[in-house]
Amino acid sequence: MSQGPAKTLREHPVVQLTLMRIRELVREPGVLFWIFGFPILISVGLGLAFRTRGPEPVSVGVLPGTPAEVTQALERGGAKVRALDAEAARLELRAGKVALVVVPPDHPGGPLGYRFDPARAESRLARATVDDLLQRAAGRRDLRAVADQPVTERGARYIDFLIPGLVGMNLMSGSMWGIGWVIVNMRVRKLLKRMLAAPMRRRHLLYAQALARLLLIPVEVFVILLFARLAFDVRVAGSVVAVGVLCVVGASSFAAIAILVASRAQNNETVSGLMNLVMMPMFVLSGVFFSAAHFPQAMQPLINALPLTALNDSLRAVIVDGAGLGAVVKPLVVMAVWGVVSFVAGLRLFRWA
Numbered sequence: 001m002s003q004g005p006a007k008t009l010r011e012h013p014v015v016q017l018t019l020m021r022i023r024e025l026v027r028e029p030g031v032l033f034w035i036f037g038f039p040i041l042i043s044v045g046l047g048l049a050f051r052t053r054g055p056e057p058v059s060v061g062v063l064p065g066t067p068a069e070v071t072q073a074l075e076r077g078g079a080k081v082r083a084l085d086a087e088a089a090r091l092e093l094r095a096g097k098v099a100l101v102v103v104p105p106d107h108p109g110g111p112l113g114y115r116f117d118p119a120r121a122e123s124r125l126a127r128a129t130v131d132d133l134l135q136r137a138a139g140r141r142d143l144r145a146v147a148d149q150p151v152t153e154r155g156a157r158y159i160d161f162l163i164p165g166l167v168g169m170n171l172m173s174g175s176m177w178g179i180g181w182v183i184v185n186m187r188v189r190k191l192l193k194r195m196l197a198a199p200m201r202r203r204h205l206l207y208a209q210a211l212a213r214l215l216l217i218p219v220e221v222f223v224i225l226l227f228a229r230l231a232f233d234v235r236v237a238g239s240v241v242a243v244g245v246l247c248v249v250g251a252s253s254f255a256a257i258a259i260l261v262a263s264r265a266q267n268n269e270t271v272s273g274l275m276n277l278v279m280m281p282m283f284v285l286s287g288v289f290f291s292a293a294h295f296p297q298a299m300q301p302l303i304n305a306l307p308l309t310a311l312n313d314s315l316r317a318v319i320v321d322g323a324g325l326g327a328v329v330k331p332l333v334v335m336a337v338w339g340v341v342s343f344v345a346g347l348r349l350f351r352w353a
Helices: 003-010 013-027 029-049 068-076 086-095 121-137 158-188 191-196 202-232 240-262 268-285 297-304 307-319 325-349
Strands: 059-062 080-083 100-103 113-115
Touching: 013 202, 059 068, 059 086, 059 121, 068 080, 068 121, 086 100, 100 121, 113 121, 158 191, 158 202, 158 240, 158 268, 158 307, 202 240, 202 325, 240 268, 240 307, 240 325, 268 297, 268 307, 297 307, 307 325
Parallel strands: 059 080, 059 100
Antiparallel strands: 100 113
């Protein structure tokens, strides 16, 4: 008698479907790569690209006829100077290979020219840097003494901002591809029709897909945070439990969105397009690589209502600022609303074939 409930639990459709999904992952390393390996590779690549390091030297082009003392002053100041003719300078400035071109005076004693695109931030910075170097070389004296104080402490660096955003992005992309694409692939292969003949309730199938995805989250997030700790000394300032709760709620929300997206898609091409349509705006708007505050104020209510924005903001609050769950209740509510609404809609719209 004591084995009855345990046996019943093992035979429950959700348990069996979850085990089936895990076996599929083991047997299909390509799918496992896209939902697990690819996000980690993205984290490694972007982490290395934005690792803590000194500022890049300003890339400056100089046209023929530029005084030698100008070139020497720029090189002493750490600028990367390239001698270019007029046509090469035009092409490289357009391509962004140089941020600014120094134009020699058109007559003796005339002013130097700074040719740059003021719409590009790096060009404006290059203009200020080059002018400062040349003015100092010409004998300018600064009336007020100043001293540089580079930011190096943990929590204030760009890499500390980037890592939580990468965790959020990975949870979204892994959930979307690991559930949405898989459901449609099962529909294409006629596996859903076979399950319908079992018979089987659709909610059991969808529960199992989401549960199988959630089982991968601890390993995925641990690997990213471990890599960030070892490579960049990024540490979790808040509670690990709080990080876990946010990751589970966020991944569940995106799993539900994936179910909704895949509920009626008939082929892999359609679901891929729909998932990209859902994910790409959030990649840009939700503060993965830079703060969403850069967008106009009129867009902020929409941006704050996105589930990836809520996940990224709450992860940064816990990982970087050390906040507790009480401080991230609003983002949790936003993700929960997206998850519940999407799952209910996906359950109603779901088609076996």
